[in-house]
Amino acid sequence: MEAGTITQADRPAPRQGPALGGRVRRVVGDALGTWRGKVGLALTLIVAAIAFIGPFVGPSSLALEGAPFEAPGGAAGTLGGDALGRDVLARVLDGGWRILLIAGAATILAIIFGTAAGVVSAYRGGKVDSLIMRSVDVLLGIPQLVFVLMLLSVIGAKTWLVILSVGLSQAPQVARVLRAAAQDVSERDYVKAVAAWGVPPRTVIRRHVVPSLISPLMVESALRLSFSIILVAGLAFLGLGTQPPTADWGLMINENRVGIAANPWGVLAPSILLAALAVGTNMFSDAVARANLAGGRTGDPSLDLFVTASADPKDAQPLEEVPK
Amino acid sequence: MEAGQISPGLEPKASGRGGFSRALAERPITAMIVRRSLLGLLTIVMIAIIVYAATTVIPGDAATAILGNTATPGRVEKLRAELGLDEPVLTRFWNWATDAIQLDFGNSLSGGVAQTQVGQTAESTPVTALVGERIGNSVVLVAAAAIISTILGLITGVYAAYRRDGFFDTVGSVISLVASALPEFVVAIFCVLLFATSVFTWFPAISVLAPGASILSEPEKLVLPVLALVIVVTPYMFRMTRGAMIEALDSDYVEFARMKGASTTQIAFRHALPNALPPIIQVVGLNLLFLAGGIVLVEAIFTFPGIGLLLVEAINGRDVPTIQYIVILLAVFYVALNIVTDVLVLLVTPRRRYPR
Numbered sequence: 001m002e003a004g005t006i007t008q009a010d011r012p013a014p015r016q017g018p019a020l021g022g023r024v025r026r027v028v029g030d031a032l033g034t035w036r037g038k039v040g041l042a043l044t045l046i047v048a049a050i051a052f053i054g055p056f057v058g059p060s061s062l063a064l065e066g067a068p069f070e071a072p073g074g075a076a077g078t079l080g081g082d083a084l085g086r087d088v089l090a091r092v093l094d095g096g097w098r099i100l101l102i103a104g105a106a107t108i109l110a111i112i113f114g115t116a117a118g119v120v121s122a123y124r125g126g127k128v129d130s131l132i133m134r135s136v137d138v139l140l141g142i143p144q145l146v147f148v149l150m151l152l153s154v155i156g157a158k159t160w161l162v163i164l165s166v167g168l169s170q171a172p173q174v175a176r177v178l179r180a181a182a183q184d185v186s187e188r189d190y191v192k193a194v195a196a197w198g199v200p201p202r203t204v205i206r207r208h209v210v211p212s213l214i215s216p217l218m219v220e221s222a223l224r225l226s227f228s229i230i231l232v233a234g235l236a237f238l239g240l241g242t243q244p245p246t247a248d249w250g251l252m253i254n255e256n257r258v259g260i261a262a263n264p265w266g267v268l269a270p271s272i273l274l275a276a277l278a279v280g281t282n283m284f285s286d287a288v289a290r291a292n293l294a295g296g297r298t299g300d301p302s303l304d305l306f307v308t309a310s311a312d313p314k315d316a317q318p319l320e321e322v323p324k
Numbered sequence: 325m326e327a328g329q330i331s332p333g334l335e336p337k338a339s340g341r342g343g344f345s346r347a348l349a350e351r352p353i354t355a356m357i358v359r360r361s362l363l364g365l366l367t368i369v370m371i372a373i374i375v376y377a378a379t380t381v382i383p384g385d386a387a388t389a390i391l392g393n394t395a396t397p398g399r400v401e402k403l404r405a406e407l408g409l410d411e412p413v414l415t416r417f418w419n420w421a422t423d424a425i426q427l428d429f430g431n432s433l434s435g436g437v438a439q440t441q442v443g444q445t446a447e448s449t450p451v452t453a454l455v456g457e458r459i460g461n462s463v464v465l466v467a468a469a470a471i472i473s474t475i476l477g478l479i480t481g482v483y484a485a486y487r488r489d490g491f492f493d494t495v496g497s498v499i500s501l502v503a504s505a506l507p508e509f510v511v512a513i514f515c516v517l518l519f520a521t522s523v524f525t526w527f528p529a530i531s532v533l534a535p536g537a538s539i540l541s542e543p544e545k546l547v548l549p550v551l552a553l554v555i556v557v558t559p560y561m562f563r564m565t566r567g568a569m570i571e572a573l574d575s576d577y578v579e580f581a582r583m584k585g586a587s588t589t590q591i592a593f594r595h596a597l598p599n600a601l602p603p604i605i606q607v608v609g610l611n612l613l614f615l616a617g618g619i620v621l622v623e624a625i626f627t628f629p630g631i632g633l634l635l636v637e638a639i640n641g642r643d644v645p646t647i648q649y650i651v652i653l654l655a656v657f658y659v660a661l662n663i664v665t666d667v668l669v670l671l672v673t674p675r676r677r678y679p680r
Binding site: 147152153154230238240250264267 | 505
């Protein structure tokens with residue numbers, strides 16, 4: 001919503017290059033100056049390190065080592081055995097990198113689609129604007145997880161389809177936020193001047209509008225990544241993400257919950273890692289959003305809450321903007 | 325006096341717009357309800373088209389998808405005819421939509437296909453009956469979670485705002501930050517480990533019921549699913565109540581009430597809270613929206629017999645009519661809830677009713 005616009009309202013017209021990098025560095029620096037930012041980034045990096053280094057250090061995540069749901073310390077390893085007697089520790093070490101890669105790809109997709117829709121909508125205005133924003137309203141009328149499940153239901157759980165549908169399901173929210181920010185930028189004199197010069201709209205958007213949106217883009221990317229991770233892990237848990245026998249934290253929780261009494265680690269270990277990852281990314285995105293907001297005038301505290309409570313931005317819109 | 329002078333001047337202009345629109349202009353709330361309802365209806369029609377397209381048109385051949393690649397051509401043909409797949413797309417959509425308006429969403433494929441496979445006559449249940457059997461349980465789950473989280477969030481939020489930066493406020497803010505970030509199925513797993521299997525064994529770990537039974541007949545099976553949802557949803561309520569209350573408590577009218585000698589409770593509940601209501605209502609609305617989607621994972625964890633679990637079962641069984649019906653049902657809930665939330669906010673903020 002207005003998060004980005006507030007920051008930028010007080011800033012001089014951005015130049016290409018150093019100015020852009022400087023702003024990113026300032027916001028990230030401010031975010032890391034808070035305990036939220038530090039703890040969030042630390043948690044995220046620790047889990048990411050486990051996820052990406054894990055596959056190279058652990059034993060095979062597929063070999064049948066011991067008895068099903070064997071207690072920790074036996075033939076199946078330090079954390080015991082899973083539903084088929086495979087090493088829980090090895091599967092935990094191998095089960096995270098796919099979630100991170102898939103969620104990352106989906107986030108990039110959501111940011112690209114959402115920014116394109118939101119910025120074009122704001123810059124063009126009029127009929128294009130109403131058409132795009134009405135479509136966004138329609139897509140937001142279906143619960144996010146349900147939307148993804150529906151897209152996956154008939155074709156099945158292919159990795160590309162998971163990325164595409166998670167990305168698509170997040171794009172409308174990105175479009176809403178970026179439209180609000182881009183509306184303000186499009187009104188600025190330097191953008192109008194370039195447009196009056198006869199520069200084609202596509203170039204104006206790409207060279208002059210989008211670079212000014214770097215702060216809201218950062219906030220959105222961090223927030224969408226944390227939502228994507230939860231969504232991707234949830235899909236795997238429901239059996240619609242990574243397919244067995246591949247190791248995956250979401251899938252492991254589902255596979256091993258039958259034996260939760262015999263060996264709770266099969267469920268507990270992936271749950272703790274997922275929880276740490278979700279809390280870490282969420283805290284970091286929260287810190288970035290606050291740093292971004294504090295860069296400009298901190299106006300309405302309820303606005304601040306809307307940003308940081310990661311609530312649906314459309315509900316923060318004043319009622320006067322209710323579509324006709 | 326001024327109002328009396330202005331209104332005759334406005335009269336000819338207003339009457340020029342015709343009776344209906346004038347009536348609407350004079351009642352902004354009615355006007356908004358009418359406008360939003362029409363828009364909501366349009367949204368639902370668009371969603372129905374998307375749902376139909378996503379579940380039947382795109383994959384090319386639903387019959388092969390349902391039966392799998394190993395199915396004999398004869399069986400695929402039979403199912404194609406049964407699903408009406410041999411007709412053109414638009415005809416099929418038209419038939420589906422006209423049936424859907426009359427609340428006929430077709431028969432569930434799960435029962436039917438299973439029986440054709442063993443060579444018996446297909447005898448399947450209407451989707452609406454299948455969902456109707458389960459929807460009550462989901463409503464109970466969502467309602468219980470919404471009521472408990474709203475009350476809990478309100479009380480803790482008001483208290484934290486009053487003792488700003490105190491112990492309760494600091495601890496509450498940290499807990500809410502962590503809890504709101506946790507995925508609901510992870511919270512549910514922690515609840516199971518803590519209260520059902522490993523630490524305490526107070527409540528059942530799964531909520532399986534006899535087919536058609538209501539969850540209210542065995543309320544102890546409701547506890548953990550509700551708890552998991554409450555933990556995920558309350559932080560938003562807490563944060564928003566706290567923020568809105570802090571803003572209201574800092575205002576001049578609360579300062580004045582304090583000087584007037586009003587008691588703490590009076591200030592909190594008579595002066596500050598009414599002005600903090602709009603954002604709080606919006607969060608209750610948002611939480612209900614979240615719960616509508618959140619029940620899918622929580623019901624799946626607890627094998628809770630609601631429509632969320634039914635949706636997961638339908639997806640695993642490629643039961644397209646059931647999927648379509650549940651998705652559209654949830655979308656209708658979403659759209660209706662958005663309208664209700666906005667109308668309620670308008671009702672508690674009189675200054676927003678009239679456009680400047």
